[in-house]
Amino acid sequence: MAQNRNESILWLEVLKTNIGAQRFYTANGFQSLAELPFRTDIAEIQMVVMARYSFRD
Incomplete structure (x- = not known):
């Protein structure tokens, strides 16, 4: 949906503490x-804020 809306x-x-989720998101950009x-x-x-900047791939 973010890609369809041209979100950057x-x-x-x-x-x-959820290292598995962090690895998953890192592997996905x-x-x-x-x-x-x-x-x-x-x-x-404690929470970790993660971001993905491009949806072209």
């Missing part, structure tokens, strides 16, 4: 951009 970037957040905390009333979880 697609980004997502994945749990820092995503790059890690930053780490951000996600806070709830009982915990703080």
